[in-house]
Amino acid sequence: SYELTQPLSVSVALGQTAKITCVGNNIGRYNVHWYQQKPGQAPIVVMYRDNNRPSGIPERFSGSNSGNTATLTISRAQAGDEADYYCHLWDSRADVVFGGGTKLTVL
Amino acid sequence: EVQLVESGGGLVQPGGSLRLSCAASGFTFRSDWMHWVRQAPGKGLVWVARINSDGSSISYADSVKGRFTVSRDNAKNTMYLQMNSLRADDTAVYYCARDNYSNDYFDSWGQGTLVAVSS
Numbered sequence: 001s002y003e004l005t006q007p008l009s010v011s012v013a014l015g016q017t018a019k020i021t022c023v024g025n026n027i028g029r030y031n032v033h034w035y036q037q038k039p040g041q042a043p044i045v046v047m048y049r050d051n052n053r054p055s056g057i058p059e060r061f062s063g064s065n066s067g068n069t070a071t072l073t074i075s076r077a078q079a080g081d082e083a084d085y086y087c088h089l090w091d092s093r094a095d096v097v098f099g100g101g102t103k104l105t106v107l
Numbered sequence: 108e109v110q111l112v113e114s115g116g117g118l119v120q121p122g123g124s125l126r127l128s129c130a131a132s133g134f135t136f137r138s139d140w141m142h143w144v145r146q147a148p149g150k151g152l153v154w155v156a157r158i159n160s161d162g163s164s165i166s167y168a169d170s171v172k173g174r175f176t177v178s179r180d181n182a183k184n185t186m187y188l189q190m191n192s193l194r195a196d197d198t199a200v201y202y203c204a205r206d207n208y209s210n211d212y213f214d215s216w217g218q219g220t221l222v223a224v225s226s
Contacts, residue, residue: 033212035152042202042219043152048212086152090210095166096142096154 004099022087116220129203
């Protein structure tokens with residue numbers, strides 16, 4: 001199986017930069033995607049294939065992926081960014097894999 | 108506009124069965140791979156099953172293999188999840204999601220339907 005490890009929680013001060021990590025064995029070899037989920041809502045994709053933003057997602061969101069860590073970076077964090085964030089990839093043996101999720105709190 | 112609408116959830120006893128539906132609109136359903144993803148109360152996202160565009164290739168998470176069956180009717184723009192031998196740990200909100208390509212990212216999600224397994 002293939003496991004993705006995310007921190008349970010990340011806190012960031014309003015207007016500062018938040019980094020949410022997703023750790024997996026040689027994850028840099030995979031296409032990693034990120035989803036945002038607010039309470040009571042379905043997830044939405046905020047980053048796909050490492051560093052591509054879907055239309056409608058602010059430029060404050062960026063992504064990177066190298067080695068054993070993929071990172072979702074949220075610059076100038078806003079109260080509306082508070083949500084759970086999940087990383088996701090497809091592995092030929094493990095199939096679809098999600099990280100455990102990270103709760104982002106904006107202070 | 109892409110729309111995915113799940114239905115069929117509800118309360119079922121352990122060992123029982125339920126069939127979920129995912130009605131799709133706003134895109135060419137027969138061309139796209141589709142997935143089921145579930146989320147237990149207060150927990151994270153867990154992939155359940157995938158079906159390719161014509162239903163010829165299907166894959167399941169180990170936790171549901173042998174109990175759940177995914178299918179689709181492209182004429183009705185609908186995907187299904189037949190769930191048998193349900194257990195308490197199958198309790199979750201079940202989402203259907205569209206795969207952007209094949210084993211790519213999920214670009215659209217439904218609002219989810221709640222399945223509760225309890226006596």
